[in-house]
Amino acid sequence: MNRVAVIGGGWAGLAAAVVLAESGTRVQVFEAARQLGGRARRVEVEGRALDNGQHILVGAYRDTLRLMRRVGVDVDRAMLRLPLELRLAGGFRMRAPRWPAPLHLAGALAGARGLAFGEKWAALRFMRSLRRSGYRLAADVAVADLLARHRQPEAVRARLWEPLCVAALNTPSRAASAQVFANVLRDTFEGDRSASDLLLPRADLGALFPDAAAAFIRERAGVVALGEPVRTIARAGDGFWTVENAGQFDAVIVACAPQHAAALVGNLEPLAPLAAQLSALRFEPIYTCYLQYPESVTLPFPMIGFESGAVHWAFDRGALSGHSGLVAAVTSASGPHEDAGHAAFTRLVHDALRTVVPDLPSPRWARVIAERRATFACTPGLHRPANETAVSGLLLAGDYTASDYPGTLESAVRSGIRAAALAADVELTPA
Secondary structure, eight states: OOEEEOOOOHHHHHHHHHHHHHHTEEEEEEESSSSSSSOOOEEEEEEEEEEOOOOEEEEEEEEHHHHHHHHHHHHHEEEEEOOOOBBBBBOOEEEESSTTTTHHHHHHHHBBBSSSSSHHHHHOOOOOOOOHHHOOOOOOBBBHHHHHHTTHHHHHHHIHHHHHHHHHHHTTTTTTHHHHHHHHHHHHHHOOGGGEEEEEESSHHHTHHHHHHHHHHTTTOOOEEEOOOOEEEETTTTSSSSESOOOEEEEEEEEEEEHHHHHHHTTSSSGGHHHHHHHHHHHEEEEEEEEEEEEEESSSSSEEEESSOOOOOEHHHHHHHHHTTTTEEEEESGGGGOOOOOOOHHHHHHHHTTSSSTTOOOEEEEEEEEEEEEEEEOTTTOOOOBBBSSTTTTEETTTTSSSSOOOOOOHHHHHHHHHHHHHSSOOOOOO
């Protein structure tokens, strides 16, 4: 029986460990923090279990949903599933009818409010062009450049493509990879209509997967150790790996954040180029502002977008998780909000919310959570490392590894599954 160490208890590391544990592999997870989840984790705010950021899933995240079900999460209870619907504070609204794909997208655009006929046609023309090319670009460029090439009107860019780009890639369109954006559009709007459904978490991120995954691993004789940072790994002369003082392992999956992974693999001479590649990755932040209003305060829809300003999306936690009067406002990617202090950012968020909630009172309390390295910057032509490294038995797992996808939960989970398969020649069996 193989013994595998997984360094990092985020979604990628836990996905790898779940697959390994189910196969009968002896697995040990080392997590430096006192909680699981990595950059998508539970946090305590004013005595409530909330999150360090608001993560949206879509129906196309099939591996994530499958793994959640495998570890015992009731997906239908844990998330609110809605047909694709985008609402912006300025009046734009697009809702997909329950038609087969890709007709549902055409129906959504045709019925969209806030766009003129010519603007709707331009958006449809853009999607038709992507379909004809199989969603493959001759050369990767910035999303903004691709939209300009396809003569997308300013209203379409501001109300549709820019919000989707920032939500999916956490990178502004002027700097985001058009090829990765096309991949997201392909998987969301092609195939099964349900792939475009929005899945809004009702539970906190810990309950959504990490807690159940840890229990699943432990039930199968695996170990999940919290508060256990790993500073060194080494290859023994007999081909085994040593991890701190935890004994020998047949393989090691490094599933921590890229900057920490760089420090670990940098001690191994053959992996100096990999360490340099990991160190060169740039990151984009996610700022989340929680505001507690009186319990009677609600948003017009569980998720409201903003076309411009300091806030990108606002979530009604009362409608989603029963925290009445609580609103979570999210600003993705880099921008001027990073230079504002938390008090100033909170005022900007409150002012934005007043545009959708008339006579909004002052919040009873507010809290800003800044995840400064929330995802890697998903830029054109970015060379992302493979799961395999130049040293046998040492694997990488994380949303930043080579993939069609940007830094999402689905990308992290897929990477963990691939790393597990490479570490112990196993795969996730159908649920």
